[in-house]
Amino acid sequence: SKFMPQPRSDFTSPIYRVRVAVPVYLHDCFDYQVTADQYDQAQIGARVAVSFGRQQLTGIITEKLPLDTPINPAFKLKMITELLDDQALLNAPMLKLLTWSAQYYQFPIGEVMHAALPAILRQGKPYNLLARNWKVTDLEAENKLSKNAIKQREAFKILKLHPKGTLENILNLSGIETTTLKALEKKGFVQCILEAQDFTPEPVQLSQMPLTANDEQKKAIHSILKAHNKYQAFLLDGLTGSGKTEVYLQIMHKVLEQGKQVLVLVPEIGLTPQTISRFQSRFHCNIALLHSGLNDTKRLQAWQYAQTGKASIILGTRSAIYTPIANLGLIILDEEHDLSFKQQEGFRYHARDVALYRGYLENCPVVLGSATPSIECYHLADQNKLTRLELNQRAGNAVMPKMHLIDLKIAKKQHGISEQLISEIKKRLEKKEQVLIFLNRRGYAPVVLCESCAWQANCPHCDAHFTLHMKPYSHLHCHHCGTINRVPDACPQCNQKNLKPIGLGTAKLEEGLNELFPDFPVLRVDRDSTSKVGSWQKIYDQIQKSEPTILLGTQMLAKGHHFPYVTLVAILDIDGGLLSVDFRAPERTAQLITQVSGRSGRGDKKGDVYLQTLRPDHPMLNLLLEKDYRAFAKQTLSDRQLALLPPCRYAILIRCESRSQDENQNFLSTMAQQLRQQSEEGLIDIWGPIPAPMERKAGRFQAHMVLLSTHRAKLHFYVQPWWQHLLHIKSSTMKITIDVDPQEFS
Numbered sequence: 001s002k003f004m005p006q007p008r009s010d011f012t013s014p015i016y017r018v019r020v021a022v023p024v025y026l027h028d029c030f031d032y033q034v035t036a037d038q039y040d041q042a043q044i045g046a047r048v049a050v051s052f053g054r055q056q057l058t059g060i061i062t063e064k065l066p067l068d069t070p071i072n073p074a075f076k077l078k079m080i081t082e083l084l085d086d087q088a089l090l091n092a093p094m095l096k097l098l099t100w101s102a103q104y105y106q107f108p109i110g111e112v113m114h115a116a117l118p119a120i121l122r123q124g125k126p127y128n129l130l131a132r133n134w135k136v137t138d139l140e141a142e143n144k145l146s147k148n149a150i151k152q153r154e155a156f157k158i159l160k161l162h163p164k165g166t167l168e169n170i171l172n173l174s175g176i177e178t179t180t181l182k183a184l185e186k187k188g189f190v191q192c193i194l195e196a197q198d199f200t201p202e203p204v205q206l207s208q209m210p211l212t213a214n215d216e217q218k219k220a221i222h223s224i225l226k227a228h229n230k231y232q233a234f235l236l237d238g239l240t241g242s243g244k245t246e247v248y249l250q251i252m253h254k255v256l257e258q259g260k261q262v263l264v265l266v267p268e269i270g271l272t273p274q275t276i277s278r279f280q281s282r283f284h285c286n287i288a289l290l291h292s293g294l295n296d297t298k299r300l301q302a303w304q305y306a307q308t309g310k311a312s313i314i315l316g317t318r319s320a321i322y323t324p325i326a327n328l329g330l331i332i333l334d335e336e337h338d339l340s341f342k343q344q345e346g347f348r349y350h351a352r353d354v355a356l357y358r359g360y361l362e363n364c365p366v367v368l369g370s371a372t373p374s375i376e377c378y379h380l381a382d383q384n385k386l387t388r389l390e391l392n393q394r395a396g397n398a399v400m401p402k403m404h405l406i407d408l409k410i411a412k413k414q415h416g417i418s419e420q421l422i423s424e425i426k427k428r429l430e431k432k433e434q435v436l437i438f439l440n441r442r443g444y445a446p447v448v449l450c451e452s453c454a455w456q457a458n459c460p461h462c463d464a465h466f467t468l469h470m471k472p473y474s475h476l477h478c479h480h481c482g483t484i485n486r487v488p489d490a491c492p493q494c495n496q497k498n499l500k501p502i503g504l505g506t507a508k509l510e511e512g513l514n515e516l517f518p519d520f521p522v523l524r525v526d527r528d529s530t531s532k533v534g535s536w537q538k539i540y541d542q543i544q545k546s547e548p549t550i551l552l553g554t555q556m557l558a559k560g561h562h563f564p565y566v567t568l569v570a571i572l573d574i575d576g577g578l579l580s581v582d583f584r585a586p587e588r589t590a591q592l593i594t595q596v597s598g599r600s601g602r603g604d605k606k607g608d609v610y611l612q613t614l615r616p617d618h619p620m621l622n623l624l625l626e627k628d629y630r631a632f633a634k635q636t637l638s639d640r641q642l643a644l645l646p647p648c649r650y651a652i653l654i655r656c657e658s659r660s661q662d663e664n665q666n667f668l669s670t671m672a673q674q675l676r677q678q679s680e681e682g683l684i685d686i687w688g689p690i691p692a693p694m695e696r697k698a699g700r701f702q703a704h705m706v707l708l709s710t711h712r713a714k715l716h717f718y719v720q721p722w723w724q725h726l727l728h729i730k731s732s733t734m735k736i737t738i739d740v741d742p743q744e745f746s
């Protein structure tokens with residue numbers, strides 16, 4: 001009998017298999033074997049622990065393979081280690097969204113899935129973390145606490161009011177720190193009880209009356225509400241200060257009333273306490289906040305609130321687009337044009353485009369809002385993929401500011417400011433009004449130059465100047481690779497002690513303004529001055545008081561803020577944006593000018609904008625001056641159409657980085673040749689390879705190659721296998737990345 005053929009196991013007992021997205025840098029999902037019981041229990045969208053090579057990883061089940069799926073005998077299937085959840089964490093539309101994202105952005109599916117999970121769940125830890133509930137155990141303890149233990153006394157008073165206990169996160173929100181609670185626990189006055197979390201949603205209540213919408217707002221609200229329960233995308237194209245937020249709040253109200261959840265995305269810098277409080281004061285409901293500053297437990301909790309339906313509003317920055325939401329009824333993306341919606345490294349998705357696709361999958365409307373919509377959105381509107389709604393009036397008595405150009409070629413200057421502008425600033429301050437000065441360059445000076453021999457202080461690792469900083473001590477800083485050097489006493493080339501800072505950074509301008517206007521406070525807002533937590537909030541509070549003040553800062557000031565007492569905005573140097581080689585530079589500069597200008601005259605008094613430039617004849621400036629941003633956008637879109645640039649063609653940028661430019665060029669040229677051969681004649685236009693605008697960065701050489709096509713699906717069809725192949729054959733010293741719909745060519 002030992003010569004009898006053994007029956008193949010798959011004929012007698014079926015092999016149960018699941019397909020798993022595993023977080024590794026590979027583009028496929030992997031099949032694992034499970035027991036019959038596990039197969040019954042396994043949920044698509046739930047986590048599993050699996051071994052992969054020598055690692056233990058947390059994956060997501062994407063499929064339960066039907067039992068009659070053929071088996072490839074060449075592969076020995078591994079068993080999964082363990083099922084981690086008995087319920088799906090990601091629902092069907094979410095899984096579709098992630099699978100689509102991985103394909104569209106050419107990024108490994110397992111890594112993309114992880115973008116949707118908070119760190120604690122990625123680590124394979126249990127979903128049901130217990131809530132910490134604090135209760136008083138000794139009612140008389142107040143007398144036993146020392147007079148100086150102010151925080152503990154305060155915490156105790158609040159705890160005493162709620163004999164059933166108070167959840168730690170609620171105590172934290174009202175300013176009671178966990179360390180204080182632990183100190184009380186140590187003394188035996190309070191105790192912490194772990195309880196199962198309750199994710200039951202609560203009804204939403206309006207805690208503030210809506211404003212009376214004006215006719216344009218009403219029209220916009222009406223159009224959007226007509227689209228409820230189905231996908232339709234809107235572009236709310238409303239001037240700065242025209243009340244876009246009021247439109248958001250009123251449509252949100254209707255959606256929340258139906259028991260649905262709303263996802264609101266804002267730019268990174270936009271998620272300020274002011275934004276949060278605007279939503280909090282209108283609605284009494286659970287709001288889940290998702291931003292980069294959360295610790296792991298807080299992030300898990302906010303995520304769970306969204307995923308279970310407990311939170312009615314989910315408010316977050318870019319990555320919040322990948323939060324699973326139980327019952328999504330509306331997506332709002334404010335300041336749609338903002339660059340922070342595009343991830344610039346790793347998984348390079350664009351939250352705006354993902355939002356549109358998500359709305360489609362979840363059957364809900366998507367509202368994109370901006371005072372300076374991207375050219376992409378105008379293009380989509382022309383194709384009827386977006387419904388454009390205009391708001392043309394500023395709310396209340398405010399009117400749009402008047403714009404003036406100052407020709408720097410003929411103007412006399414002090415500290416980089418023309419004398420005409422200095423006297424206008426003085427007039428405003430004396431009338432007790434506020435002035436905003438915009439300079440998009442932090443640090444003290446962008447160049448250090450030897451006035452004897454023209455030597456310049458450059459970063460040894462990049463093709464870039466060092467920026468001079470004076471705080472906390474004087475030093476040279478490369479803003480591209482982070483290198484810090486001391487400032488030489490004498491010129492390293494000619495030994496003369498004749499080194500001079502050239503050009504103007506915000507720190508130097510601050511000195512100049514203090515000299516020019518010694519009687520008025522100067523508040524500087526840039527990444528250096530606001531790095532401490534709460535410092536931006538302090539400045540913000542001061543600006544909300546009606547006292548004459550000079551506000552000076554970088555593009556942090558350009559974003560949606562409401563400064564009611566600012567009546568003059570000065571834009572000091574945007575010429576760099578007029579000269580840049582990036583085809584999007586005029587668009588970005590026009591957006592910046594319009595957004596910064598929009599900070600002026602938002603109150604009762606009329607505003608003015610002064611723009612200093614060496615190029616007062618520049619067509620973009622004149623279009624903005626004589627007409628407006630929309631006229632500029634229209635012109636730009638037709639220019640792009642003629643030049644066959646995005647959004648009129650679809651682009652994919654390949655970035656290549658290695659030890660030499662030759663290595664980059666040779667590799668990319670060969671790859672370009674292959675792509676030409678593999679795709680249809682004339683389908684893909686290939687630009688480059690060319691050296692990147694900054695050829696050397698952090699000691700490595702950078703090159704670009706751009707793939708352009710009018711046919712998006714076909715472009716992706718040919719690029720995908722080509723890219724996979726390219727990843728396999730590149731040398732190990734070479735770093736190569738793909739950027740689908742690139743926003744920046746740097």
Ligand code: ADP
Pocket residue numbers: 211212213214217238239240241242243244245246395396560562
């Ligand atoms: P945007 O977001 O379009 O820049 P905001 O929503 O910040 O504009 O509105 C600017 C100001 O106008 C805010 O102070 C807001 O309260 C006010 N506002 C908006 N809509 C109305 C309205 N219908 N009636 C009165 N004031 C309004």
Ligand code: ZN
Pocket residue numbers: 450451452453454455491492493494495496
């Ligand atoms: Zn010199």
Ligand code: ZN
Pocket residue numbers: 459460461462464478479480481482483698
């Ligand atoms: Zn550098």
